Amino acid sequence: MTMHTDTPIGGGGDTLNPVIPSEKNWGWFAIFNIWANDVQSLFGYSLVASLFISFGVSGWTAFAALIAAGLFVMFLVNLSGAPGEKYGIPYPVLARASLGTQGAKLPAILRAIVAVFWYGVQVYFASTAVALLIRSLTGISGGTEVLGLTGVDWLSFIVVWAFHIVIFWRGMDWVETFLNIAGPFVYLVMIGLVIVLWQKADGQLLEAARTIFVQPDATFLTEFNGFVAIVGTMVAYFAAVMINFSDFSRYAKDKPAMVRGNLAGLPFNMILFSALALLTTAGAAVVYGEAIINPTEIVERTDSVLLSIIAAITFFAATVGINLVANFIPAVNGIANLAPRKISFRMAGLITSGFAFVIGGLWVSFIANFGIGGFVNTLGATLAPIYGIMIVDYYMLRRQTLDVAGLYDEVGGPYRFGNGWNTPAVVAFAIAALFSVATVWVPALAVLSGYAWVIGALIGGALYYMLAKR
Numbered sequence: 489m490t491m492h493t494d495t496p497i498g499g500g501g502d503t504l505n506p507v508i509p510s511e512k513n514w515g516w517f518a519i520f521n522i523w524a525n526d527v528q529s530l531f532g533y534s535l536v537a538s539l540f541i542s543f544g545v546s547g548w549t550a551f552a553a554l555i556a557a558g559l560f561v562m563f564l565v566n567l568s569g570a571p572g573e574k575y576g577i578p579y580p581v582l583a584r585a586s587l588g589t590q591g592a593k594l595p596a597i598l599r600a601i602v603a604v605f606w607y608g609v610q611v612y613f614a615s616t617a618v619a620l621l622i623r624s625l626t627g628i629s630g631g632t633e634v635l636g637l638t639g640v641d642w643l644s645f646i647v648v649w650a651f652h653i654v655i656f657w658r659g660m661d662w663v664e665t666f667l668n669i670a671g672p673f674v675y676l677v678m679i680g681l682v683i684v685l686w687q688k689a690d691g692q693l694l695e696a697a698r699t700i701f702v703q704p705d706a707t708f709l710t711e712f713n714g715f716v717a718i719v720g721t722m723v724a725y726f727a728a729v730m731i732n733f734s735d736f737s738r739y740a741k742d743k744p745a746m747v748r749g750n751l752a753g754l755p756f757n758m759i760l761f762s763a764l765a766l767l768t769t770a771g772a773a774v775v776y777g778e779a780i781i782n783p784t785e786i787v788e789r790t791d792s793v794l795l796s797i798i799a800a801i802t803f804f805a806a807t808v809g810i811n812l813v814a815n816f817i818p819a820v821n822g823i824a825n826l827a828p829r830k831i832s833f834r835m836a837g838l839i840t841s842g843f844a845f846v847i848g849g850l851w852v853s854f855i856a857n858f859g860i861g862g863f864v865n866t867l868g869a870t871l872a873p874i875y876g877i878m879i880v881d882y883y884m885l886r887r888q889t890l891d892v893a894g895l896y897d898e899v900g901g902p903y904r905f906g907n908g909w910n911t912p913a914v915v916a917f918a919i920a921a922l923f924s925v926a927t928v929w930v931p932a933l934a935v936l937s938g939y940a941w942v943i944g945a946l947i948g949g950a951l952y953y954m955l956a957k958r
Contacts, residue, residue, distance in 0.1 A: 504578055512576065512738070516744075517749070519736070520756075521672075521753070524809075526810055528757075528806045539554075543714035545710070545715065545718075547770070549711045550714070553719050558755040558759070562755060566746070566750055567883070568879065569733040572735070572738040574743070575892050577738060577895065579596070579732035579733075579734045579818065580821050580825035583595055585882065585903055586882075587914065588903060588905040589895075590909055591905075595731075595870075595871060596825045597823075599728065599822050600818060604823075604843045606814070608847025609848065610811040611811065612848035616644070617804035617807065622643070624793060624797050645848060648808070653838075657837070674802050677799055678764040681786065682764055685768060685775055692774050720942065729813065729814055732817075819840045820840055821836075823839055869944065870924060872941045872943075872948065873948025874917065874948065876944070876946055877913050877952045879949060880956075881956075916948050916949075927940035
């Protein structure tokens with residue numbers, strides 16, 4: 489058996505090795521905070537707020553759709569996270585069971601590329617919160633720009649970039665600690681923002697939340713279509729984390745801790761966060777006369793220096809939190825999987841950080857204007873069938889039984905499949921991925937974009953089952 493033997497940070501669980509029993513110490517609250525941080529980013533708020541506005545449904549319809557999405561995603565991550573919890577293995581290793589020891593490197597690196605890109609972008613966005621804090625405290629404004637960023641902007645960017653390195657260098661225990669602090673703290677500021685808007689709205693906030701975004705000619709059909717579209721959009725939003733949830737569930741104390749954490753983390757967070765986003769968006773519409781989906785703009789309009797300072801710290805914590813959950817961990821594991829005997833956790837983290845510095849530093853001046861979204865969305869779309877293939881393989885074909893030693897044997901073993909590639913899985917992946925990618929580029933399929941992930945996963949799983957049974 490060939491296994492990765494580099495000395496890990498804080499134990500074997502920080503590399504691709506199965507975690508050791510002493511590292512399986514995440515209770516339900518740690519799992520809860522994975523989702524709290526995933527939901528609470530600036531982008532997450534803007535997405536939820538925009539859903540209330542763009543689909544023209546009542547607040548209650550949008551609210552119900554967000555809760556339904558949370559329940560559905562909870563069901564899906566309980567499925568994808570179970571093998572990680574049971575065997576202590578991360579996503580790139582789990583993928584070897586269905587795609588082969590070599591074939592698994594394809595989806596792992598695709599996931600890593602997407603994660604590395606968004607990791608760099610989120611480092612930049614987190615730095616804007618630090619820049620807001622510095623300007624609020626010092627009154628500094630303007631200055632010479634280099635690549636679209638002033639001196640304050642560059643200082644903030646480098647501080648945030650280095651902060652991420654400090655967190656991952658200390659190991660997964662520090663990641664867990666940061667997530668546990670950041671998650672609840674964000675809610676305190678959001679509640680404070682609702683209170684400020686409630687006072688300014690003169691008691692009109694609740695009525696506005698119910699009716700302000702409804703179309704005058706709304707019907708049951710338009711409400712239902714909006715409901716389905718919102719559910720599909722939110723499932724797509726969580727798609728990447730659903731695939732690699734074993735990267736986190738392997739640290740859970742046991743399966744009940746994972747299930748309870750997902751139950752509290754998804755439906756509960758969706759209920760609370762969506763309610764606060766709805767009230768804040770509606771309150772801003774009442775007080776300022778326009779629909780504002782960026783919370784930083786709402787904070788700036790309150791003309792409160794104290795709230796601006798608190799909000800800046802909060803937005804920083806929220807953005808770093810989602811960056812660790814959705815981007816850093818999958819990027820590191822995917823890069824380490826390319827050469828598991830040579831690339832350690834720290835080395836993979838430094839590689840990720842190097843790319844992040846370039847991407848984040850060039851975001852304003854170049855990348856944001858380059859139209860890179862289609863490229864990243866294409867890579868993300870190709871991941872949809874992997875979920876269906878992994879679930880069918882683990883539950884329907886292998887009956888929840890894996891040979892852990894065989895997963896790490898790249899020379900022979902049950903998951904070598906002759907040449908390291910499991911042909912039925914690769915064929916199913918290629919065919920289903922064509923559909924998912926088509927929804928990104930073919931205008932006629934654009935209407936399916938919100939449901940593309942679910943359909944792609946179903947097609948991938950069904951094709952794989954048929955081919956594998958042959």
